Amino acid sequence: MLSKVLIGRYIPGDSVIHALDPRSKILLTVLFMVIVFLANSWATYITLILFVLIVTKVAGLSIRFLFDGLKLILVLFIFTFLMHVFLTKGGTVLVDGGFFTIESEGIITGIFITLRLTLLVVVTTILTLTTSPIELTHGLERMFQPLKRIGFPVSEVAMMMSISLRFIPTLMDETEKIIKAQSARGSSFRMGGLKERFQALLSIFIPLFVSAFKRAEELAVAMDVRGYNVKGKRTSYRLLEWKSSDTIAIIIMILLAALLFGLRAIGL
Numbered sequence: 001m002l003s004k005v006l007i008g009r010y011i012p013g014d015s016v017i018h019a020l021d022p023r024s025k026i027l028l029t030v031l032f033m034v035i036v037f038l039a040n041s042w043a044t045y046i047t048l049i050l051f052v053l054i055v056t057k058v059a060g061l062s063i064r065f066l067f068d069g070l071k072l073i074l075v076l077f078i079f080t081f082l083m084h085v086f087l088t089k090g091g092t093v094l095v096d097g098g099f100f101t102i103e104s105e106g107i108i109t110g111i112f113i114t115l116r117l118t119l120l121v122v123v124t125t126i127l128t129l130t131t132s133p134i135e136l137t138h139g140l141e142r143m144f145q146p147l148k149r150i151g152f153p154v155s156e157v158a159m160m161m162s163i164s165l166r167f168i169p170t171l172m173d174e175t176e177k178i179i180k181a182q183s184a185r186g187s188s189f190r191m192g193g194l195k196e197r198f199q200a201l202l203s204i205f206i207p208l209f210v211s212a213f214k215r216a217e218e219l220a221v222a223m224d225v226r227g228y229n230v231k232g233k234r235t236s237y238r239l240l241e242w243k244s245s246d247t248i249a250i251i252i253m254i255l256l257a258a259l260l261f262g263l264r265a266i267g268l
Contacts, residue, residue: 009069009169010132016245017059017130022139024246029127031253036119038260043268045115051256052122059130070121077114084110128165137162138240163219171212178207 012018017025039045056063090105131139140158148154182203 009129011061011129012132013060013130015058015060015130017055017126019243019245020130020249021240021242021246022131022135023143023240024242024249025127025131026136026139026143028249028253029123031250031257032123033120035253035257035260036116038257038264039112039116040264041268044260044263045112047256047259047263048119049115052119055126056122059126061126061129066122066125070118070125073121077118080117081110081114084113133162133166136165142240167212167215170215171208174211175204175208178204178211 020028036048039048053063056066085102085106086100088106088109089101089103091108092104093101094104094107095102128136137158140161141154144152144154144158
């Protein structure tokens with residue numbers, strides 16, 4: 001299951017979304033994060049869901065494949081929903097358990113907040129699936145270029161962010177390999193008391209930390225051998241080019257925001 005985690009993975013493709021400039025994709029993702037907070041009704045959330053489904057299809061991604069990769073954080077979605085169900089009050093009382101009540105407003109708010117969180121995770125996942133770590137690095141570096149004037153380490157921060165994203169699927173794959181290896185040796189992670197389960201988890205975390213530090217050291221050595229210099233002036237093999245499709249994508253996002261404003265104005 002861990003090998004299916006999509007956060008940080010890149011899937012090469014020739015879709016319209018893949019061809020967009022990384023700067024426009026980062027900007028579109030940020031704009032969507034702002035726009036999603038405009039949703040406050042069933043009509044606005046359905047509009048956002050349809051928009052995300054269309055983007056997923058245009059990107060050449062399978063909706064089932066996308067949600068299979070997000071099963072690992074399903075617990076977070078369920079926890080968010082239940083928290084609002086039990087803590088948010090208002091509307092009709094549906095369940096009265098004495099020391100707790102479940103009210104209609106809590107269920108509606110829980111559904112809306114969970115949908116909002118799901119949409120944010122899906123859109124950011126689409127960003128990493130359609131943009132390589134190198135493109136993300138170049139895009140972030142170019143967008144934050146003005147901050148260099150005040151001494152902000154733009155290149156270093158962009159490199160760290162892209163490497164961190166790239167390491168997520170690598171560590172997930174490594175974790176799954178360790179779990180299978182320990183299971184083959186007779187370790188059980190679902191049986192026994194708390195102490196036995198904790199010891200079984202240690203047999204996963206210790207090799208994982210060792211592997212992570214080893215990979216980090218290998219990466220540092222590889223960058224050093226290739227002459228990577230933090231203070232050096234870097235050049236790019238692939239130059240970023242803002243195309244008409246990037247402008248059209250930004251306009252579409254603005255129109256989406258205008259549509260949500262319109263739905264809110266008429267009370268839908």
